[in-house]
Amino acid sequence: MKQIDKHAYGPWALVTGASSGIGVEFARQAAANGINVVLVARREEHLKEVAAAAP
Numbered sequence: 001m002k003q004i005d006k007h008a009y010g011p012w013a014l015v016t017g018a019s020s021g022i023g024v025e026f027a028r029q030a031a032a033n034g035i036n037v038v039l040v041a042r043r044e045e046h047l048k049e050v051a052a053a054a055p
Helices: 021-032 044-052
Strands: 012-016 036-040
Touching (some): 021 044
16 A cells, blocks of 8 residues: 655545545545545445445
C-alpha cells in the first residue's frame, strides 16, 4: 500500500463512488493513513458496509 501524505493533501478526503471498486479502495487507503474520510455513494447498503469496515 502506498503511503498518502496527509500533510501534502490535507486531513480530509471526499471519496465519491465509495460503495465499490476504486472508490472503496481509495477510502480504505486514506483511512489507513489517518485521513478523515467522507464517503459518497448511490447505494446506501454498500456504503454502510464500507463505513463499518473502516479502521
